[in-house]
């Protein structure tokens with residue numbers, strides 16, 4: 526008697542069993558009559574910010590303080606940052622701007638509108654935030670690189686590298702640490718004539734901006750096999766007052 530009651534109970538329970546994998550729920554974007562607008566997925570509450578997406582640092586995310594472009598780097602500029610900037614620059618900017626930022630990239634040589642050189646006085650004098658803004662919003666014929674370079678920190682890294690390029694093409698003897706100057710070849714007569722007031726770096730190093738500062742025990746850095754010795758002077762020295 527007891528046994529059959531148990532059996533019946535077990536059978537009844539099995540009959541109304543509902544598996545967890547089949548729990549009542551709405552699939553994403555499924556229609557629901559529960560809501561007036563029949564949308565199963567509810568619209569986000571206004572002002573909702575996804576985790577990690579609270580861009581409340583205007584300087585970092587717009588390149589501006591108030592309405593003016595910032596002259597500062599809103600994050601520390603380390604050697605790693607400049608190297609990151611170099612790699613991003615070489616991917617996203619050299620096709621048009623060229624490896625040195627002179628505006629002679631391959632796309633331009635094939636007929637795209639030529640950008641100005643980063644070494645023009647006007648662009649040398651632009652604040653860091655201006656470059657961040659051009660990357661983020663584009664400029665004239667140049668499309669924006671907001672989607673290709675989604676991280677603000679990468680855009681700033683590129684700006685830091687552009688600063689390094691600018692320094693490299695306009696460096697004077699005074700920019701070279703005193704102890705290192707002896708390693709530089711004496712300027713040739715034509716260079717002295719060209720720029721009489723300042724020392725000039727030897728022409729052999731002018732092709733590669735990061736090779737202008739030779740460093741001891743070369744090769745220690747070349748993890749990717751690139752032979753470029755790295756610059757020792759950080760570009761933020763120009764920026765951070």
Ligand code: HEC
Nearest residue numbers: 617618620621638639640641656659660664665666667670
């Ligand atoms: C598809 C080609 C192209 C690429 C890629 C490109 N640019 Fe440009 N850039 C241009 C052109 C063309 C101009 C000039 C636009 C004009 O004057 O209408 C320009 C202008 C600029 C200027 C000068 C704006 C001024 O005030 O004259 C800066 C700074 C700049 N680009 C930075 C960058 C950086 C940094 C990158 C890489 C993230 C980049 N560009 C990638 C084509 C390009």
